[in-house]
Amino acid sequence: MMRGDFVAFILTHGRAGSVITDKTLRKCGYTGPIVYVIDNEDRQVDKYKQKFHDVIMFDKLSISKTFDEADNFEDRRSIVYARNACFDIAKELGYKYFIELDDDYDTFSFTYGRDGTVKQRTIKQLDRVFEAMVRFYESTSILTVAMAQRGDFVGGKENDIIRGEKLKRKAMNSFICSTDKSFHFVGRINEDVNTYTTLGSRGYLFLQVPHVALNQKQTQSNKGGMTDIYINQGTYVKSFYTVMMMPSSVKVGLMGNSMETKRLHHIINWNNTVPKIMKESFKKK
Numbered sequence: 001m002m003r004g005d006f007v008a009f010i011l012t013h014g015r016a017g018s019v020i021t022d023k024t025l026r027k028c029g030y031t032g033p034i035v036y037v038i039d040n041e042d043r044q045v046d047k048y049k050q051k052f053h054d055v056i057m058f059d060k061l062s063i064s065k066t067f068d069e070a071d072n073f074e075d076r077r078s079i080v081y082a083r084n085a086c087f088d089i090a091k092e093l094g095y096k097y098f099i100e101l102d103d104d105y106d107t108f109s110f111t112y113g114r115d116g117t118v119k120q121r122t123i124k125q126l127d128r129v130f131e132a133m134v135r136f137y138e139s140t141s142i143l144t145v146a147m148a149q150r151g152d153f154v155g156g157k158e159n160d161i162i163r164g165e166k167l168k169r170k171a172m173n174s175f176i177c178s179t180d181k182s183f184h185f186v187g188r189i190n191e192d193v194n195t196y197t198t199l200g201s202r203g204y205l206f207l208q209v210p211h212v213a214l215n216q217k218q219t220q221s222n223k224g225g226m227t228d229i230y231i232n233q234g235t236y237v238k239s240f241y242t243v244m245m246m247p248s249s250v251k252v253g254l255m256g257n258s259m260e261t262k263r264l265h266h267i268i269n270w271n272n273t274v275p276k277i278m279k280e281s282f283k284k285k
Contacts, residue, residue: 002032002127005096006134009089011037011082012103016047019103020217028108030126037082037089056093058085067184070194070241080191083175087182097134100175104217111153111213113162118153120213129212133176142205143183146171148213161210169274170196171206174214190241193266197246200274239266249273 008030010021022034036052038045039060048055063081083100090098108129109120123129137145149172153159160168172192183204187194196206242250249272255265 002030003097003131003134006130007033007035007090007093007095007098009035009037009086009098009100010103011079011086011100012048013039013042013077013079013082014044015103016044016051019052021101021103021105022052024105024107025101025126028123028126029128030130032127032130035089035093037086039076039081039085041076056089058082058089068186070187070244073188075188078188078191080185080188083185083191087177087179090177091179096180097137097176097178099130100177101214102173102216105214106217107215108147109213109215110211111148111161112211113157113159113164116157116162118159118162123212130176133209133212136209137176137178140205140207142207143181143199144171144175144177144206146176146206146208147174148208148210149173150213150215152208152210152213165210168208168210169200169206169270170208172196172208173216187241187245189238190266193242193250193268194245197242197250197268197273201246201249203275236264239264242266246273 008025010019012019019036022036025034033054035054035056036048038048038055038057040057041060042048045057058081060076060081063085064076067080067084069080079102086098086100090096108123108126110123111118111120113119133145148161148168152168153161155162157163170193175192183195183199185191185195186198200206236252239252243252243266249269251267251269252264253267254262
């Protein structure tokens with residue numbers, strides 16, 4: 001059984017009929033509580049409440065006044081509002097730890113390298129995985145810890161994870177957090193990258209456990225959620241939000257190996273992004 005101070009939040013908007021993460025959680029062995037987080041600007045509020053039992057709705061406009069959206073467009077079709085609302089929701093429900101999940105994951109897996117190729121094995125005891133991640137989180141000063149995504153394994157045998165990398169200094173898509181270590185996600189779009197770069201530059205730690213991974217439906221292929229805003233504004237605008245917030249360390253460039261997969265994406269220069277521990281020999285006399 002999952003520890004009693006932990007809850008899984010599924011952040012969802014406009015997809016009452018196509019949420020799949022809940023089924024995936026159960027299929028992979030998670031036995032703890034699941035809460036569906038929706039906002040009061042969603043036209044499918046009634047459908048969510050009819051279909052699901054544990055639905056919590058937050059005030060999107062009120063949340064928008066608590067953090068830096070990085071623009072003044074008054075366009076709130078974004079997940080960042082739900083991400084920030086989860087800290088208060090967890091407190092109200094009496095949970096100390098929570099994980100923020102999108103609504104379109106089709107599996108959780110152990111992902112690793114063998115003979116220069118990527119191997120995946122579906123997780124069957126997700127409770128134990130989440131509990132191990134929470135114990136790691138408790139034992140450090142990090143603000144959040146995340147699982148890897150499919151895109152983190154691009155590059156075959158030259159990929160850092162495949163070559164044995166144990167941790168990455170970033171957190172995207174899924175976030176294990178605590179009400180004792182609250183922080184604000186920033187930027188209306190690309191909020192995960194905006195947050196781990198801006199707060200990372202101030203010395204805060206955001207970590208990813210790369211060998212525990214989630215698989216998600218392809219970005220921009222699933223109706224609802226963030227799809228509309230990505231299609232309307234494109235991945236260039238998405239990536240440029242992080243350039244605006246961290247111009248000294250982030251630029252926009254091409255990602256992908258073929259004409260079919262190439263797209264504009266953020267590129268981070270880590271030497272200019274986070275503080276470093278220097279040897280004593282470099283200390284000024």
